[in-house]
Amino acid sequence: MQNYITLGANDHAASCMFYDAVLATIDWHSHINFPGWKAYSSEGQGEGLIVWVAKPFNAEPATAGNGAMVGFAARSHEQVDAFYLAALANGGTDEGAPGPRPYGPNWYAAYVRDPVGNKLGIVCTEAA
Template sequence: MLLYVTVGTNDLERAGAFYDPVLAILGFRRQRQDDAEIGYGADDDVRCRFWVVKPFDRQPATFGNGATVALVAETRAAVDAFHAVALASGGSDEGGPGLRPFHAHFYAAFVRDPDGNKLSAVCERPE
């Protein structure tokens, strides 16, 4: 359904230092970069599906209140690692790993990147 997702940053170098290890946990790696953006994708995908960008209008990047980018994690251990690596890489906690009330197997963790963008890793498999 989604073609790609972008999140804004005011410091592309800092954002890359955060996203490189955090997205690697979920199977994404940096595939493209220029002065305005970094693109991440899976090795088996021909497209970057997650972009960290300086805003096109040259205004400061801001985060959306109520907006969350949820990323698939194959295991609950990957959710745990995502959360730990995000915090170690300069992110902040928005809800530690654990089951959520959305359904019986919704295991998730929530963080904010250094620019305030909210991310989640979610495993929906029973373990």
């Protein structure tokens, strides 16, 4: 079975524009796209974890989960910075600007919310 996460979208086009821009900063790209659904994976290969962006099946508005967050790995501090800036430029909101965090000796992270309010983290644990 494929590991995946589904993030709800109210305006599918706006959410896909957000994820196209943000995930490209860490070399994630879409590998499947059909009406109301778009899947992203590392390097667009459809392997490993898949992130689906879709309208909810029940036709109710998508809402963010309280306490839920999806964390993505970055290979450099520059990728963290780029992810954060791309998020803000594409309808996301700030939840914590890029910088060191006390979670580990090299933990450099940023936090944003997508257009629906889903919280995303981007983390690099490599030394600068």
